[in-house]
Amino acid sequence: MHHRYDVLVVGAGGAGLMAALYAAKGNVSVACISKLYPTRSHTGAAQGGIGAALGNVQEDHWEWHMFDTVKGGDYLTDQDAAEVFAKDIIDAVYELEHMGLPFSRTPEGKIAQRKFGGHTRDFGKAAVERSCYAKDRTGHMILQTLYQQNVKAGTTFFNEFHVTDLLIEDGRCQGLVAYELSTGELHTFHAKAVILAAGGYGRVFKITSNALTLTGDLMSIYYRKGLPLEDMEFYQFHPTGLAKLGILVTEGIRGEGGILRNDSGERFMERYAPTIKDLAPRDIVSRSIITEIREGRGVGRDKDAVNIDLTHLPREVIEGKLAEITDLARTYLGMDPVKDLVPIQPTAHYAMGGIPTNLDGLCLSDGSGGTVEGLYAAGEQACVSLHGANRLGTNSLGDLVVFGRRAGIAAAKYARQVEYPDMPEPGEAQRESVDLFERLRNGSGKENAAAIRKELQESMMNNVGIFRNGKDMAAQVDIIKELKARYQGVTVSDPSRRYNSELIEAMELGFMLDCAEAMTASALNRTESRGAHDREDFTERNDAEWLKHTMAYKNLNKADDVIIGYKPVALKGFTRAFEPKPRVY
Numbered sequence: 059m060h061h062r063y064d065v066l067v068v069g070a071g072g073a074g075l076m077a078a079l080y081a082a083k084g085n086v087s088v089a090c091i092s093k094l095y096p097t098r099s100h101t102g103a104a105q106g107g108i109g110a111a112l113g114n115v116q117e118d119h120w121e122w123h124m125f126d127t128v129k130g131g132d133y134l135t136d137q138d139a140a141e142v143f144a145k146d147i148i149d150a151v152y153e154l155e156h157m158g159l160p161f162s163r164t165p166e167g168k169i170a171q172r173k174f175g176g177h178t179r180d181f182g183k184a185a186v187e188r189s190c191y192a193k194d195r196t197g198h199m200i201l202q203t204l205y206q207q208n209v210k211a212g213t214t215f216f217n218e219f220h221v222t223d224l225l226i227e228d229g230r231c232q233g234l235v236a237y238e239l240s241t242g243e244l245h246t247f248h249a250k251a252v253i254l255a256a257g258g259y260g261r262v263f264k265i266t267s268n269a270l271t272l273t274g275d276l277m278s279i280y281y282r283k284g285l286p287l288e289d290m291e292f293y294q295f296h297p298t299g300l301a302k303l304g305i306l307v308t309e310g311i312r313g314e315g316g317i318l319r320n321d322s323g324e325r326f327m328e329r330y331a332p333t334i335k336d337l338a339p340r341d342i343v344s345r346s347i348i349t350e351i352r353e354g355r356g357v358g359r360d361k362d363a364v365n366i367d368l369t370h371l372p373r374e375v376i377e378g379k380l381a382e383i384t385d386l387a388r389t390y391l392g393m394d395p396v397k398d399l400v401p402i403q404p405t406a407h408y409a410m411g412g413i414p415t416n417l418d419g420l421c422l423s424d425g426s427g428g429t430v431e432g433l434y435a436a437g438e439q440a441c442v443s444l445h446g447a448n449r450l451g452t453n454s455l456g457d458l459v460v461f462g463r464r465a466g467i468a469a470a471k472y473a474r475q476v477e478y479p480d481m482p483e484p485g486e487a488q489r490e491s492v493d494l495f496e497r498l499r500n501g502s503g504k505e506n507a508a509a510i511r512k513e514l515q516e517s518m519m520n521n522v523g524i525f526r527n528g529k530d531m532a533a534q535v536d537i538i539k540e541l542k543a544r545y546q547g548v549t550v551s552d553p554s555r556r557y558n559s560e561l562i563e564a565m566e567l568g569f570m571l572d573c574a575e576a577m578t579a580s581a582l583n584r585t586e587s588r589g590a591h592d593r594e595d596f597t598e599r600n601d602a603e604w605l606k607h608t609m610a611y612k613n614l615n616k617a618d619d620v621i622i623g624y625k626p627v628a629l630k631g632f633t634r635a636f637e638p639k640p641r642v643y
Contacts, residue, residue: 059245060484063089063214064473065466066234066249068221068276069256070096072104072197072455073437075204076462077253077419077469082211084470089214091221091236091247093256093271096205100257100269101458104197105308105382107189108459109177109452110151111144114168115187120144122179123188127453130176130339131410131446132589132599134289134607136628139444142417142464147456150463151190159203161192162379172379173313176339176450185334189452194308194382197455219245220562222491224252224279224433225482229423231433232479235491239562242555244488248481251432251469254280254413254421255462258438259573261566263406263523264515267299267306273566274573276439280413281572285423285430286609286623288441289411290573291581294449294590295524297343299405301363303390307383307402309451312336314375317367318347319399320355326364341448341590344404348524351403358401365399404524408449410590411580412441414609414625419465425609425625432472432479436465443607443627447589498564499555503547507564510541510548514567514574522578527594531582538575539618545571576610579620584608 064086067078074090082088092099111118124144128135155161155169162170171187179186192199208215218239225232233248259274260266281287297318298307312318318336320326330346331338338346347364350356357363368376376384376396387393387400412435414422419434419442437458444457481487514537521534545568550560586600587593606624613619 062248063087065251065469067253071099071101072200072458073462074255076459077466078213079208080463080466081470082213086470086473091216091219095217097201102198102201105194106310107191107196107452108455109188110147115171125181130450135446136443137630138628139442143460146460150459157203159199174451175309175337185337194380230431232481235488246484246487250473253465254435255437258409260406262518262570262574264519265304266406273570275569278569278572281612284614286611287576288414290577291584291591292410292447294408295344295404296407297404298402301401301403304405319365319367320350321357363401363403366402367399368395410445412439415440415442418468425623434465434469436462499553501549503549505544505547507548507567511567534578542571580608580610583622
């Protein structure tokens with residue numbers, strides 16, 4: 059089947075829905091393509107809040123938020139992006155409120171705010187209440203609100219469609235190809251502008267907070283075109299996931315006063331971050347937890363976790379402001395945070411890198427300012443480099459709404475100014491997608507996708523996890539090459555096309571392998587420690603050599619080979635605080 063829209067949005071999470079809404083406001087036809095029903099998108103897992111310097115609880119300013127974002131990103135953050143973000147997020151939060159988002163309130167009726175890791179007042183002097191929240195269901199509320207607004211605006215939704223290819227010719231995006239689960243048919247979508255907002259790729263790791271659908275599909279497809287992925291070595295492990303499960307335990311639990319304790323009950327963060335303790339940035343807290351575990355102070359049967367302690371907090375705080383995580387702990391661990399210490403461990407959470415873009419979401423084709431005409435990206439899938447080497451908590455939801463909105467506005471403006479690009483015939487447009495499905499459905503190989511996926515996830519967790527070194531990552535490069543070779547022999551046991559989850563998971567595995575390949579090569583190449591990229595063999599941050607973004611390209615002339623390029627960091631005002639490691643918070 060063939061469809062035509064002025065603007066196509068891929069992904070119906072916070073970034074996709076914000077982009078679709080603002081494109082629709084630009085008087086163009088808009089369609090949103092999603093793997094899932096929109097309100098089931100992974101944005102709904104974001105619990106703690108959306109950071110904005112409203113100053114509703116105590117004095118705050120956008121300059122302080124910008125500084126924290128740059129410092130938290132270990133100075134790899136593009137500072138023009140941080141400035142735009144810190145200013146725009148204030149209006150965006152009030153706009154969400156006016157759309158009907160039910161924020162929690164102060165006694166005076168203002169949007170309530172609480173502390174979050176890495177957010178400070180007066181350029182790092184003390185923690186500040188900056189996170190605007192709706193209990194611990196903020197992401198869920200954003201999804202509901204934006205979906206309702208899109209229905210009102212007339213956005214067309216194609217739910218349970220998996221994008222299999224981007225159509226790019228002579229530097230311009232023409233549209234895409236997608237697979238419809240309910241019919242098994244391939245659809246061709248013709249568009250003036252396409253916005254990619256399909257989320258991250260956390261499923262490459264064994265323990266992750268990411269939904270099963272986050273397999274880096276569009277990052278892989280972009281990479282397969284010979285286009286770059288930026289800063290893939292920087293992957294954030296959230297310090298608090300439910301032990302063994304990886305289910306997210308919001309940072310808001312520490313913002314409300316939760317304390318991390320080791321097996322002896324010690325509040326160990328006092329040793330690692332004596333100023334703001336449990337509210338240090340996520341990379342610091344994750345490494346601190348793993349250090350406690352490595353040195354034998356973990357809890358649980360396998361001594362591979364630490365405890366989060368809420369027992370000193372009032373019941374009304376635990377069951378009111380932290381209702382969702384309280385329910386998750388009771389349901390999945392059989393523990394009651396009101397009276398029990400809850401075991402947690404770091405969980406793969408967020409990709410700082412992705413498809414490179416400018417401030418309006420336009421996709422970059424190289425590190426020198428080249429672009430792909432008509433193609434935009436936003437959210438976790440994109441890398442405007444707001445987060446640099448390590449994202450601050452609450453800045454993910456802010457990134458979605460600020461840069462999703464900017465991408466939607468820019469795409470609509472572009473679509474009003476141009477005609478539809480030339481489009482190949484449907485048979486030619488779908489050729490690569492047809493070839494992929496035919497190989498998976500009708501091949502003669504005996505490899506099992508589930509077995510390869512398990513090996514990938516376990517090896518990535520062990521070799522490219524929180525602590526890294528050159529020997530392990532070099533070994534992982536070889537492991538991925540072997541797994542990609544084996545993937546060519548994957549054939550699904552069920553050849554049907556309709557609602558074939560085995561077929562979809564086999565296709566997603568190929569995308570995951572591409573993302574893992576780019577990530578591992580980028581991490582091995584960066585011989586320093588910065589933010590979430592912590593190398594045991596290069597322990598210092600090296601600004602002289604590595605104050606630059608990595609651009610990873612697939613070598614189209616040689617299988618399983620990655621070409622590394624670079625892009626300069628955009629610097630503005632915050633260069634005076636380039637302090638060497640170790641960093642004290």
